[in-house]
Amino acid sequence: MVVMEGMGTPIGSYAPDFEVPGVDDRVHHLARYMEQHQVIGVVFMGNQCPYVAELLEALKQLQQEVETQGVTLVGMNANQGSENSGESFEQMKEFAQEHQLNFPYVRDVTQDVAQCFGVTQTPEAFLLNHEGKLCYRRGMTEQERAVEQWIEDIRGAIAQILQGEEVTYPIPESLVGTPIQWRS
Numbered sequence: 001m002v003v004m005e006g007m008g009t010p011i012g013s014y015a016p017d018f019e020v021p022g023v024d025d026r027v028h029h030l031a032r033y034m035e036q037h038q039v040i041g042v043v044f045m046g047n048q049c050p051y052v053a054e055l056l057e058a059l060k061q062l063q064q065e066v067e068t069q070g071v072t073l074v075g076m077n078a079n080q081g082s083e084n085s086g087e088s089f090e091q092m093k094e095f096a097q098e099h100q101l102n103f104p105y106v107r108d109v110t111q112d113v114a115q116c117f118g119v120t121q122t123p124e125a126f127l128l129n130h131e132g133k134l135c136y137r138r139g140m141t142e143q144e145r146a147v148e149q150w151i152e153d154i155r156g157a158i159a160q161i162l163q164g165e166e167v168t169y170p171i172p173e174s175l176v177g178t179p180i181q182w183r184s
Contacts, residue, residue: 008118008137011171015042015126015134016116020076022106023093028074030132038070039135039161040128041154044114045105046079047095048086049122049178051140056099058151063103071158073103078114079122079181081107087181114180121177123150127157127167135160136167139175 009015015030022028033040043059045052063073079087089107096105108114117126117137127136136157140150157167 009116009126009134011134011136011167013134014132015128016113017132018076018106018108018113020106020108020113021089022104023089023096024104028104028106030128033072033074034128034130034132036070037072038130039066039072039158040130041071041073041158042117042126042128043073043075044078044117044119044122044124044126044180045075046077046087046122046178046181047091048079051177052123054147055123055150056101058147060100060102062151062155065155066158069158069162071162075101075103075105076108076113077105078108078111078119080111080183081109085181111180111183119180121175121179123177124175125154127154127161129161136169137171138169139172140177141172142176 018030020028059073077087077092079085081088092105092107124139126134129135138153153169157169160167
């Protein structure tokens with residue numbers, strides 16, 4: 001069991017800034033997202049994670065729904081990126097193209113962003129407001145592996161953040177997922 005409140009960035013604290021490469025060959029900065037969006041959803045994901053595979057279509061649909069409201073998702077891969085891992089930068093580019101991602105997909109090369117957030121596995125989403133404060137985090141639990149519930153909680157939390165309200169959706173305490181492949 002992973003207890004989420006005791007690790008990483010606490011709710012209400014500023015999220016770790018990042019400047020990371022994207023599969024679009026551009027550098028992505030959290031500060032730029034904060035200038036352009038009211039809510040930023042950083043979704044830690046991996047090319048090989050079966051749970052991410054289950055969520056992909058729903059994530060793309062969610063991005064399509066919320067982008068006109070000043071919201072963006074940013075997929076972040078923090079896995080060690082060797083060719084045999086299936087998580088290299090080139091494999092990320094292939095993954096993004098194959099799945100026609102409609103949101104940025106970026107690489108946490110140093111794994112510092114994941115460590116600061118307290119990520120241990122994928123998928124896990126972190127919702128930040130335009131000030132860069134962490135408002136909500138959501139992993140997948142064994143009891144409710146249903147994609148619909150995961151997306152509904154994220155969608156509802158986004159709506160609350162857009163309204164300037166405190167997020168009242170529960171933060172799960174135990175997660176299932178694919179462990180992050182840490183560098184040795």
